[in-house]
Amino acid sequence: MIFPPDYVCRYDEKIMRLANMIGRKKAGIKPGGKGSLQWEDPEYVILEAGVTEDMADVGLCLGSYEKHSAAEVAQMLNKPEDWCHEELMKLAVYGACFVNNINGIDMFWTETWIPGTMEMIVNNMDNIRKYPIVAYAMEAYGRVRGPLSSGAFPIGVGLMRVIPIESAIHGESRRADYEEISKYLEENTIFSVSNCSCRTDREVMGEGCGHIKEDMCIQMGHAAEYYIRTGRGRQITRDEAYAILRKAEGNGLMHEIPNTDGSGHTHAICNCCGCGCLSLRTAAMFKNVDMVRSNYTAKIDWQKCVACGQCVENCPVNALKLGQKLCSSAPVVKNITTAITPRDEDWTEDKWNPDYRLNRENVVDTGTAPCKTNCPAHIGVQGYIKLAAQGRYVEALDLIKKENPLPAVCGRICNRKCEQACTRGAIDSPVAIDEIKKFVAQLELDKASRVIPEKRFDTNSHIKIAVIGAGPAGLSCAYYLALDGYSVTVFEKEKRLGGMLTLGIPEFRLEKNVVAAEIDIIKEMGVVFQTSVEVGKDITLDALRKQGYAAFYVAIGAGGGRKLGLKGENAAGVYTGVEFLRRINSGEELTLPGKTIVIGGGNVAVDTARVATRCHSESVDIYCLESRSQMPASEEELEEAETEGIRLHNGYGPKAILSENGHVTGIELKKCLSVFDENGRFAPVFDESDTITVAADHIILSVGQTIQWGDLLNGSTACLNANQTIAADAFTYQTGQPDVFTGGDCYTGPRFAIDAIAAGKQGAISIHRFVHPGHSLVLGRDRREYKALNTEAAVIEEYDNTPRQKPDTLDRADVGSFADSRGILTEAQLKAETSRCLGCGAVILDEYMCLGCGQCTTKCKFDAIHLERRYDGEGIEFTELKPVIIKQIVKRKAKIAVKKVKKVFGAV
Template structure:
């Protein structure tokens, strides 16, 4: 159990213990709890005053209400007059009390033959959901939600292995499209059957997510308008205000919307074969029924008759199915042969093993794994945004470029930008490195993204929701824009505040046009505007507007992504002389000049650039284009240690830039306040034995380099201005903001941060990945009761060991290349002269992909919901019918369970299992106290 969950349970336990001391047990209410439970007081299976069945009734049911409730029967309708006669109560008073019970959720009410009739149902599914769907009562009495949640923790473990497939109280029904290809065997597996057989429908909030939200454990899957009731249940929900009436067509639309948002279906399974009164649209992280599978691993209790099957030849390890699976049954693995095959771990299930608490997964909402032991495709693991590289390459190989673009934009809204400036970590990790050369992933992405630059072919995704909360993003760089993009997809009203006159941050101001044209940046920003994002440039937060002021305007959360846009100094003599400038300021001046916002600095004479990173390379190349007679670049690192990408270094050298390695600046020489040169000394090493920055020099080896201009590019700093005044936001010693590494929340709860301002200078793709994570946190933050971590997918994608693969049988295929840019031509223009693959080259290059990753299925854990099939764009995953279980009417369930339990007991004896563990004593997630404080 996570720390937050444990704290929540401890608080509930303390509250429950206090209530128990303050209020004696209501005896008739306790009688009613046992009556609903079909148990007798004083027997072994009785409900006690500390049990959740009593505690859910206690705050809203009076002794008088309980008295008449005891005159109702399980699923046998009775009028108020009939119930009143059984306890000698006046009929009009009985009618009033029964209506109060119905409003509270303790009993059903329907008009039958013109008369209101009432009856009781099971605890779950039944009374507890109905009581939790009285939102006003839940707000007043949180113990209602807590008791509903606690019920499964108390009772759930005791059912492990006892229910045959298809007989559980709740049952997964596959998404219908996922079984369309199956031979029709049983209509009760089809959602449409239940909708088409009914005429009255209602929709209500999800009771499970309502309970979780009440406890502060929401998972970000919101509860509103998610569960459909039919027939008598719809009549009850409409009359008592729990739900609103909808048409059959609207019910089908709700089902469709749920599926599009990654939810799956369950039904109450106690009405008899092929019958039900409700359809729940569920997520695995909050559903109290699916907890049976995820926490207790008692999957037979809820599963459908189907199991997911993956065709590894079609699978491209995109991860879409893995992240949507509600119970973690799918993981990414590998499909290439390995000279060290993994041994399948010993696998126990409740079917053939005594099922004790050591076999549970109480932290299932925070510890889900996305990769199988042994790892998966290294390209997806190496990408900071974990883009489905293998997936979009497959789509590109099929000529389905728009679908490839859609797949990229799931994780990166700026593919055209990244196709020009990405550090290509996916290529560094590519399995083909072990054969010949890595796949030209970035060139393929660049080709695919070209259509996004054309307004006629641009891919603008549809909005998923329309939440409408106002969110402020500070900084229009890659992190801020990515955060705004994903929030806009959910229909948030996002305003981006940018201090500069141009949006794009360092994409616009810090990268030269010959690497990233402004038209490319503007085209991708235009999509954000089409999604409704407002970008206000020339507005400095802290000066023109303030965070407290924006709060007063209704902004509910803030994302700080101001980047690291100020250059650092060397702190050496002469640094303030004319002709000395930071490389970042130099690039900004050049980039702004094209928009008329400033005049470009014109260089003359010899220019020295100090620094060895990618930005320093850019500065050198821009200096060459800005009139410098010569450009020499000096850095501490040796040629092999330079942090700049090899490709960037080669381009600089081809343009006549001289790179001088292993030299450190001592002082800048001046005359009459003007730069004349730089003195350097030899650098012997840059890092110590622990790879920490600790340069060592030989002071006796120096040289003086004449220079009219010195461009210092040794790092970037963060200028917060007055933005953080009046907030609790804290900074690290390097001026980056302190934020949680998972949620990116700062010390001020409504302020989140990301990008270079949070991590320090990195690449655009790193900032984009943080922007998406920030949007997830903000979505959860602005909705009551949502946890920032529960149910959040930890995208811990890990690569397999490339060295252990058997790759001898693969052909050596040459890597496709774009035409080489002549250095003399390149340095004469700011235009991007680099080419793009032809369609024929894309076809050839995509053939080189080894398609080394694939999804693997844990067939026992799979509950057959079909959510995975709806996310797969490659027809690689399908549902196969492997069971033949049908639901039973409530009165038939207990005998069926007893019969199955006997068979299981005989099986356990035959298998000679390990000695039975101690009896269950823990009704909580990870052995925590019950909400009432009782052990």
């Protein structure tokens, strides 16, 4: 048994006898001897932590499942009734027995360990504070006993049992009322809600999974009376119980019930997650799914499935994975159903999955839709394209915002990695995914059509989080923290919100009303913004800690311009690209008469060149190291620049800037022979003898960005890398200062908005876990690892030959205007464009591992996955369970023996 190293066992024979009695061991056996529990067994440990000998004395009089009054116990012990009642109440409050008032008399009795006694002990928060060992004992019980139950319980009679989400079995002709949650709520009149004992347990052990424990488990009838009376739970109404269940379902949780009260009867409903629940560990770790499964199994309609991934990401036991729908000339994984199970195999440790909370997989080995894979935020692209095709624009927007809270922004500036990977691109042109998103996201710009998402949790509002920087990473983190119910304040040192979205991108690419509209939604979610506040200068991290901020998300971006150390680069008329754009976007009226040279090949360089034409430059030329095909700037942007008269010169790098009387007059450039080395790393090689000199009145150096840390990290244990990015864990984004998390350009260096947005959500997930003591930053967390299918092997037998749709250019903007001239697809164009999607991906089900909980069905927007009744198991009373298990064990042993014989003769 594994307990904390400082645990010291108290050997008490009376308490051991009580443990044996609750565990239904034979009466009269020697404590700790043969047939008895042992001193290191969790059943003994969980009692000895807080049960006194007096409490054990009265407890031993109760027997198992036998109700007794204090008067009866007093008679057995020849002790005063008041004293017996007091000790029995102590035992009940501790959790080692039930108490109910029956016909005006307090009646006491004990039940089994799980479900029952152990949860009751752990659900007493005083026990957790005084005796944390009880949590270790409860966890150990399932870890030790779980393997022993493998294959031993027929379907339907396990100690805990999954009950499908009721809406998932709506219309199922073979459903039975004992499989409906509503039956149990309607048949009871008293209800309570308590913390989840499993998640409490996990928190104590430092293994919380991010699913919070508060107000999770519902008790009914005698259990509710007990929980209310002993302070474990608070009384709620039936309507409140329904509301708790609905919120749990929405948050990806499933339902289980204690299954020991007989068919159609239970005293509690648990809202469980696969990563925290100790009952579901039986399925996920030991693969003993029959012990807990419902009578249902999911079934996928591949014709309707669009691989949005919602069912995969919400499946509690990873029974669903994204796969491939397209035919292929190469082998493709189509079946993932577990073939080796405890039903007919000796269930040894090598067949378990002990790392199930770390090794979750979203995709089969042969890959899935490349659009979802290649998107840094892994948005369900196929899903929102299908929803848009069906005219379900609000639902499409909701699906996008599960990963990206700034879809209108990204619809205008995204670098479209999804389109770069699109399978359709091998036929003619990629699906115009970004244009579809832009159309859908127009809903964000109209106040009347905006949807403010419902908060996932009601219990986090007292926790304050500070986000430092209001760029895409900070806005994303703030959005998802607000969605989780936290009190979020964003500190921005500039006067305007949006970071590089407002200060680093010109209006003709991203109009500021678009950014403002999406920030308004975040404000409506309760996020507070403080502008013109530079953390480190105007207020420090320590000062914010004193104000009660529990965690920080640092997302200050890379807002400084970079120079190259060239001779003459400090002359008047030389700007960095970032500085130049900031001044323009801040409203400064700059004019650049004469000739302007821009150095750089990225989108920022092209933006600065296009802005320069709007600042009255006579001519604008771009010089860059890369060939046109190597340039980081998009081809669309290059074409727009050339349309505006900007000339592009590839294969040149700056050597020196020329000046007279302190003002720039030109630039000397040298020929670039290669930009990258054999490993693809930036390592330019020049011919220093091959130079040209170009006259210039203004030079804009758009060759990179710097991070302006100021005094932000002073006194912190967070540290910087050699390139001045902040050091942090690549998965959790936690820095060297435990309460400081980071993301975006200050962590990665300059990248695209969608990269920062994706990092912001992951930062929010980490912060959510961090501020709840005892939660791990990694256990049970989706690692978001995706793999694209082999598009070269895809066999596309037929497809819609509609050409890629292009939005019209708007008449309102002449060339040279700062207005965005790019239009939006018409609804007819949208329908045509969505029809071009090949529908590459689909979901694959492991039918054995499926619990039949219905989460997948409730998350699917396409009617593509249903529950089917496959079994007819029913619960039985705990006292009747033993002969049923013996019969099942005999049957299983026979199956194992037959299978071994067949193996000998080559039949299997």
